[in-house]
Amino acid sequence: MAPLRDCKAWQDAGLGLSTASNEACKLFDAVLSQYATWRNDENLGGIEGCLSKLKAADPNFVMGHVIANGLELIGTGSSVRLNKDLGSALKTMTTLSRSQPLTEREKLHVLALDMFARGQLPKACDVWEQILQSHPTDLLALRFSHDTYFYLGYQIQMRDSVAQVFPFWTPEVPLSSYVKGFYSFGLMETNFFDRAEELAREALDINRTDAWSVHTIAHVNEMKAEVEKGLAFMKETEDNWKDSDMLACHNYWHWALYYVEKGEYEAALTIYDNHIAPRLLSSGSMLDLVDNSSMLYRLHLEGVKLGDRWDNVLKHAKKHTKDHVLLFNDAHVLMSSLGAKDQKTTDELLTTLQELAKDPGEDHELSLAPSVGLPLCQALVEFENGNCDKAVDLLYPIRYQLIHLGGSNAQRDIFSQLLIHAALNCKSQAKQNLAKCLLRERDVMRPNSPMTERLIRRAAAVHSVA
Template sequence: MHSNWRDCKAWLDNGLPINTTCNEAAKLYDASLTQYVGKYNDMNVGGLEKSMEDTLRADPNFVMGHVIKNGLNLLGTGTSIQFDNKLATDVDTMVRLCFNQQGLSDREKMHVNAVKLWSVGKMARACDIWEDILLDNPSDILALKFAHDTYFYLGYSNHMKDSLGRVLPQWKKDTPLYGYLYGMYAFGLEETNLYPEAEKFARMGLEINEKDVWSTHCIAHVMEMTGRHDEGIKFMSGTENNWAASGMLCCHNYWHWALYLIEQGDYSGALGIYDEYVYKTSKSTGAPLHFVDACSLLLRLNMEGVRLEGRWNDCYEVIRPHVDDHVLTFNDNHILLACLGANKIETVKRMMTSIKESVVKCTGDLANITKEVGLPICEAFVAYNDGDYAKAVDLMYPIRYQVWKIGGSNAQRDIYNIFLINAALKSNKQKHRRLARVLLMERRSAKPCSPLTDRLIQRTLAIHTG
């Protein structure tokens, strides 16, 4: 675990001067940055949240301390300046300090501008600015990681890949945090279907640091997308001690493990992971990163015909504070699933109304994505829950090639493909049942080794011959 934090001179020597004379603030900023990039909490500094707070206690006027704190609050997608007055004030304070400080570099000013744009929904424009920073400062891993994560939210897979492809050759191996670039590049490669290359770079990252949870996560994706479920289970169980302590991503890695089990039809095993890790983490943190995994697993198990007992109600209690947030369309889709699963009809009505109102009132990338894709998906979920499977198909099928816009990974978005097939199988229209058959052919062509697909094909045959 890295602990040789950089002071003001070290930042200058690395070509990334920061506008503070407080060495304690500089070191705590480095500690915060390292934990963010590495996706872990270092309790030697009290964890990521505390180290960010302590950075600003050491120097309340340290602009980059405000940048990383506000940026991570926004990228966490659990809050927004539209309804969080403190966050709005914090962003305003960051901007004011930027304008009032002498000696602030253009790079630091650009960081402030990017976070400000993100806060008002202009996520793609924020990424443009971070890429501009990287043109002259390729070792600025905060710009690189902020852009990488935002591309993920926007579904910009090629951007994720190419951003790292431009930067990685310019880094020296002794540059702090160098090893983490391999996992980031690997993820971009995986999301653009370059699976052998992705696995190669992810394993290079793990050779440098076996606890690199992002590289582990990327290999989990590769094995999911290539149908290597037995190998995936063996890999996750064999490396569990290396990644399970990562407070930020361990829940999601367990989610991947559960996907392998669902593919194999091991529903009790998948429920065990859900109960012991995914739900418990979601309940403990209340973070969108965690509760979307919980909702996703429950829907997948539900569509497999698994009895979930009171799990939807428990999940609903986790997401309930976020029903009216509308920070990300991807989050909204999963929050709605919990409302539907728990049969909270009035909450569903309220949520659908507020989503439609937010599309009218809000501007920026997310409002457009919600209008074009997010709202039809939500309407399809409601129709399916009401038993109107034909309507669900008619809503989902025309936008199936636009779903990438809501962000997330290919593996996460696969739930929409499975949902469409299930809706088509249940529809009373013969056309939809034919559609289900050809979608399953398409699915098998893309991923020949999928027991889940085989089970759905058997259901199709039963309907056809019944």
Template structure:
């Protein structure tokens, strides 16, 4: 992997129209190093990884405003720490707010702080709007661009994700450091908006500049999935594996995509091999269990017996996050793991905690949890208990709101599959006919989908019109 090492100092940033209030060249250079690792999803060992880069950045200038914005904003965007319950994160935010009052703090830095404050209050969409407003005046501010993108992703807002990049692209020069990463970011927004051909072109431009741009590889993975080119996806991902697997922050998710291709074509043993050898070890290292739970759930839809032991491992690994309620999409998988590992009492406690979260908190995730997350959680429980008709009745009114749960179209598809399986298994003939309608709809969107064909064949064998 070719890594950057010529980091920008104060003057270099100023020349790009991004003036910092700090006078520390070392702080500016370390900020550049941190930003590079963030957009590249990798740990630069020569810098000691992200943690050491962040530490050095603060040591170089303890009052470095953009440094505090980067670390606090990124921590909030990690949706792993609840600021309402974490004293250290709250102190970091409080200190950042005091920096806003410094006379040397720039207009750009002030706007960043305002966005981070709003984000801390739970309003992801409002924070993204502030970052977008900042980008009107400072279109090459990659941190603002990246943080806005992250929050669009969490809210399932594919059109803003796409257009955010399109608006700033003309202001960037190919010679500007990190320019190539814009292609992968744009490609993902294009793909999530259904513009698959354009997305592939953009992703391949990003990879031509930097073969290790794993976000571009990731965008291509989505394109192959959504256009039903599973064999092409397998070929691409395996041929480029050495390019993207070194990106620690995204490799587990890209392996998840590779496994999905094998699930689709019915090679379940290969998908499970990828789970055991690549996804699970990374999951245990990061304690992020969502991708792993998603894959196991899909395999069980296909009739694969993955075993209680695998679910128990995920349940125990993800346990510290079970009651944080920071992202609806994640919470669904924590409930899922509790149910499949036969901790029904914990799943019940999780759902009760979710109800308290809806009652006591505010913000975008709270709204989405009330509107979509809670009924989907209840549907998971109903499905687990064999109450398929109830699961259908819970999912049907919110199916077009799944997008609000965030993540990608490919990720949310497991809940469409849950809906279909519940309808097929329901004792009500009307639900089985609904399943047929859903499968016809699915086939119209993606013609080459063996998974859909298998479900259709299963349904046809039931003689639902008799």
């Protein structure tokens, strides 16, 4: 890894930082590097360790506050509504930013986080783009916008934001190979599969432990239903990415997805039990929680008996019942309360979301709750209660709006699967016909998918019985 940058190195890179402390500058770089590479590096002291040393090195260093608050808001899915300490930390950051001379770029960083904290996610992205137009190698602006576009389901912006600055990320710029990985993910999400894989492999040639580039290739194989290729790739590269504490659980989730696709449920459960469930236990992170719920729910749709696995997920999910920071997360928390048959938690999630949705204010996510978030949550509940017709009536009209809930194409595929299963279980001929239409559509998008073939056979069997 390149040496950590001091005041002069940041200045020379055209990204001057308003602090006289070389130590603060180096610690800022240490935090940024770990965020970019998706791993807490013990040699650096982990992100938390570096953040506390960073505050001590220069308590008034505004960009130190920006990276700390940004990681709390964007990295963990926290919010000022839920976390009073975060609210006061953001106030401190704003006050400090007004009490000293800052560069224009630093002022914009403070503004972007202020927008994000108010729930104005698209506006925050506009500010980060403004930074990148004049400072294309500002990795913090690039990564914060990349993550936020992902939450918004703005796939094209996620791709183009990196495309616009990509020529400036030449090999001598620190962490440039990881930017190839970010770009490859945006290309993959917009169906440029060959170019995405090519860039991800270039990134891996430079640094084979780049778990995000591994993740792009896992997606490519998933979207093309190239199951054997996907399984072989995960097995070959496992040693390179399994220590990426922020992303390993998610990469194992992708590995298990191939087995669900093949209908090899025991193999999927083995990966779940050995790698996905234990990582939630140790991290409690939102991404790991989503992966746990998502994997179990897919297996549930396929009719697999899951024992008491839902109970363990619910222990972590329960803490987030009233969060409503991201509707995508809400749907996955709901899956766990439905799976564990915890009616009280289910009711609590729905009633608190309905309440907040009445007056969303400036909050982008909450403004989507009445039209997209709540119908999706209600569809999950109706399906669980055996009211498949009602589930289809709720889900079918919003299927093209679900992208606004964010997540990747692979993650949101769970909602497509839910709609197909609900339609297959309906009594009416019209809805059974709809199931067949959806399966034909899926077959075109993912040729040779074993899951689609299984469901098409099931649809034909339903038809012949009817």
